[in-house]
Amino acid sequence: MIEARNVSKSFGNLRVLDDLTLSIKPRRITGLIGPNAAGKTTLAKIVLGLTRADSGTIEIGGTPIGADDAYRSRIGYMPQMARFPENLSARELFEMLTDLRRAAQPADEELIERFNFSGALEKPLRTLSGGTRQKVNAVIAFLFQPDLVILDEPTAGLDPVASGILKDKVLADKAAGKTFLMTSHIMSELDELADDIAFINEGKVAFSGPVAELKRVTRQSNLERAIAEMMKRGAAA
Amino acid sequence: MNVTAKVAGYQIRDVLRSRWLIGHTLFFALVTDALFRFGGGGEKALLSLVNLVLFVIPLVSIVFSTVYLYHAREFIELLLAQPIKRRQVFIGLYAGLTLPISLSFVAAVCVPFLLHRGLATAQPGTFAALLLAGIALTLVFTALAFLIVARTEDRIKGLGLAVALWLLLALLYDGLVLLVVSILADYPMEKPLLALMLANPLDLARVALLLQFDVAALLGYTGAVLQSFFGQSIGVTVTSLALAFWIFAPLFLGMRAFQKKDF
Numbered sequence: 001m002i003e004a005r006n007v008s009k010s011f012g013n014l015r016v017l018d019d020l021t022l023s024i025k026p027r028r029i030t031g032l033i034g035p036n037a038a039g040k041t042t043l044a045k046i047v048l049g050l051t052r053a054d055s056g057t058i059e060i061g062g063t064p065i066g067a068d069d070a071y072r073s074r075i076g077y078m079p080q081m082a083r084f085p086e087n088l089s090a091r092e093l094f095e096m097l098t099d100l101r102r103a104a105q106p107a108d109e110e111l112i113e114r115f116n117f118s119g120a121l122e123k124p125l126r127t128l129s130g131g132t133r134q135k136v137n138a139v140i141a142f143l144f145q146p147d148l149v150i151l152d153e154p155t156a157g158l159d160p161v162a163s164g165i166l167k168d169k170v171l172a173d174k175a176a177g178k179t180f181l182m183t184s185h186i187m188s189e190l191d192e193l194a195d196d197i198a199f200i201n202e203g204k205v206a207f208s209g210p211v212a213e214l215k216r217v218t219r220q221s222n223l224e225r226a227i228a229e230m231m232k233r234g235a236a237a
Numbered sequence: 238m239n240v241t242a243k244v245a246g247y248q249i250r251d252v253l254r255s256r257w258l259i260g261h262t263l264f265f266a267l268v269t270d271a272l273f274r275f276g277g278g279g280e281k282a283l284l285s286l287v288n289l290v291l292f293v294i295p296l297v298s299i300v301f302s303t304v305y306l307y308h309a310r311e312f313i314e315l316l317l318a319q320p321i322k323r324r325q326v327f328i329g330l331y332a333g334l335t336l337p338i339s340l341s342f343v344a345a346v347c348v349p350f351l352l353h354r355g356l357a358t359a360q361p362g363t364f365a366a367l368l369l370a371g372i373a374l375t376l377v378f379t380a381l382a383f384l385i386v387a388r389t390e391d392r393i394k395g396l397g398l399a400v401a402l403w404l405l406l407a408l409l410y411d412g413l414v415l416l417v418v419s420i421l422a423d424y425p426m427e428k429p430l431l432a433l434m435l436a437n438p439l440d441l442a443r444v445a446l447l448l449q450f451d452v453a454a455l456l457g458y459t460g461a462v463l464q465s466f467f468g469q470s471i472g473v474t475v476t477s478l479a480l481a482f483w484i485f486a487p488l489f490l491g492m493r494a495f496q497k498k499d500f
Contacts, residue, residue, distance in 0.1 A: 011499070048318050051499040073320035083311035087254035088247070096247045100240060100319050124254075140315070 001026040001148055001179040002047060007056030008203075009042055016042045017053070018203035024196075026061075029170065029180040031194035031211075033187075033227060038200045040183045041080060044150050047181075048077055060148065073101060078141035080152040082133045086126035090117070090136045093125065094143065101144055111139045114165050130157050138166055142173070149173070151182040155189060167193060187224035199227065201234050240321050244329025245336070252337040257301050261338065264293070265345035273349060279359030280450075283367055286346065287446050290371045291439060294342065295378040296403050302334050302382035303399040307392040314500045327383075327495045331488065335379045339372045346371070366449045370442045373480050377438045378403075380487040387494035406439045430462050435475075438483040445476035 002024035009017040016039045024030050032040050045051040047058060049065060049072065058065050065071055084093055098107060112121070115135045120128055128136070134157040141149055151170075155163040170180060170193060184190050190197070190211075197214050199207040207214060207230055211223060218229040252258055268289060272282035306313075309330075316326050346368065350356070356364065382399060389395035414433050418426055434440045444460040463472050 045500065050314055050317055052497070069320050069322050071320070072318060075318070077315075077318040079311065079314060079318075081311055083308075084315070085248070085251040085309065085312055087251045092247070092250070096243070097319065099243055099247075100316075100321060 001061060002181070003057075003059040004043070004047075005057050005059075007043070007046065007053045007058065009039075009046065009051065009053050016203055017046075020056070020200070020203060020205055022198055022205050022208060024179065024181055024198070026179050027174065027177050028195040029174055029182065029193050030196040030198055031190035032181060032183045032198050032200065033185075033190065034200035034206075035231070039203045040200060041152055043200070044077075044152055044181065044183065047150065048072065048075065073144070074147045076141040076144060076146035076149040078137050078149070078151045078154055080156070082137035084125040084133070084136070087124050089123055090121040090125060090128070090139075093136070094139070097140060097143065108142050108145050109139075111135075111142055111165070111169060114169075115139070115162060131159060131162065134158055135162055142169065146178070148179045148181070151180065153183055153185065155184070155186065187222075187227060191223040194223075197223070199230055201231070206230060206234055239325075241325045241329045241332070244316065244321075244326055245332035248330060248333025249337050252305070252334060255305075257297075258337055258341050261297050261301075262341040262345045265289075265342055266349055269346050270349040270353075273353040273355065279350070279353075279355035279357065280363070282350075282355060283359050283363055284450060286367060287370075287443075287450075290342075290367060290374070291443050291446075292407055294371050294374045295407060295439060298335075298338055298375045298378035299382045299399045299403050300396070301338070302379045303386055303396055305334065306330070306382065306386040307395060310500075317500060323496050324492065327492050331379065331383060335376055338379065339375045342371045342375065343368055360449075363449045366446055370446045373484070374438070374442050376484045377480065377487075380484055380491065384487040384491035384494070387491045387498060406437055410437050410440065427462050427466060431466060434460075434463060435479045438480060441476045441480050441483070445473055445480070448472055448476075 002022075004020060004022045007017050007020045008015070016037075020039070020043070022043075032043070034040055042051060046053050047060070047065070049069070060071055060074070063071060084090075088096070094107070094112075115138075117132070117135070120132050125133065125136070138154065138158075141151065149170075154166060154170075158166065167189070170182075174180060180193075182190075182193070194211055196209060197207065197211055198205060199214075207217075214230070215221060215223070215226050218226040218233075220226040220229055269282065269286060272285050273279075276282055276285060313326065313330070317323060350364070381402060385395050385398050385402075389398060414430070417433075418430065434444065440460075444463055447460055448464065463476070466472075467475055
């Protein structure tokens with residue numbers, strides 16, 4: 001689904017991505033992990049065209065990005081921090097995005113129903129709590145039935161009920177053929193959801209493959225310990 | 238409807254509900270009303286409004302736009318994650334900010350003006366010039382805000398730059414010009430002075446406006462030079478063209494920076 005080849009990106013003197021090559025397989029959930037400032041969010045933003053790579057190419061479903069902006073109609077994005085126009089309501093925000101996307105498919109409103117917003121959708125977004133805004137953020141990522149969903153720390157700030165609803169949705173949509181790329185600091189969550197793991201460290205891919213393989217290579221039975229083991233080896237090497 | 242207009246449309250809905258804008262509208266409405274109640278005729282009220290327009294509109298436009306754009310950063314990211322072009326987002330945002338700010342000013346001045354039958358005691362041409370100058374200054378200083386935000390990552394620094402630019406153009410500039418003139422008093426200064434005036438959008442708006450009134454005393458040094466150099470009608474054309482340049486140049490540079498920017 002996503003083929004990143006030799007992607008590099010520096011911010012000033014800081015080399016965030018260093019000749020990174022990574023392949024994300026379709027119809028699977030790939031967990032993107034790594035220490036803080038390893039380049040996870042930057043990679044996601046480059047895929048979306050929000051940040052421009054200094055060099056390298058990215059293909060989505062075989063088409064290189066950068067030529068035109070239409071490819072983004074196939075991507076849903078849930079950014080790490082949700083901030084919206086203060087004075088609009090969530091309902092108006094959904095309308096606006098639908099309007100801007102000229103969405104062909106009917107909107108996927110399952111999350112709106114399940115999250116139980118009870119009136120919050122009509123209030124100005126600035127009056128909503130952080131968790132409610134994060135729910136709005138999640139709704140937007142799924143609203144247009146994208147083939148590829150990019151989730152950046154999706155459950156941060158969500159209560160256990162909402163976070164459960166979101167995870168169910170991810171699993172159901174994967175079964176329906178969607179591809180997911182998600183970052184998270186909560187290893188148990190990735191253990192539950194991810195099929196593949198891409199472990200990024202210092203701008204390079206340190207491991208990429210199925211979760212089972214990662215556990216086998218590191219001889220650990222759960223993901224958290226397997227990743228810790230990877231990080232130790234990285235430090236030793 | 239095209240995408241740019243849609244972006245602008247939703248943004249206008251957001252900006253129209255902001256307290257800043259309501260404050261801006263109330264301020265001009267109350268001041269215009271007060272000028273009529275205490276000051277008498279329309280012409281006098283207009284002249285007093287000129288000074289306010291020259292100070293307040295640039296300040297509100299540049300500070301409000303800078304704060305708004307920094308605050309909207311995550312929202313702009315959300316827009317850019319949609320299948321739309323950066324150019325469309327940029328122009329949509331610009332229209333979405335300048336339209337409500339200009340409209341609020343025009344409405345705030347027009348309503349008390351018409352209620353007090355101001356046009357009976359003032360020239361309609363002068364009144365129109367005041368409104369146009371207010372709109373032009375909004376366009377110029379919002380464009381400058383876009384340029385600052387597109388090129389400055391740090392919001393404190395960006396806001397500082399915006400305020401410093403306003404201080405420079407609104408307050409310090411004339412003093413600096415006078416200083417230069419008094420130092421170089423032995424040399425012919427007309428043409429350099431003209432260039433100095435064209436380099437400050439606020440000076441341009443002031444001179445373009447005051448050329449409409451018959452008050453040479455308020456023209457200031459640069460304005461008097463302009464009037465003697467070009468005469469009244471060409472003077473207005475020159476200042477208008479220069480103001481248009483002041484809108485498009487920062488807007489163009491801002492758009493270029495915005496298209497390359499990493500979000």
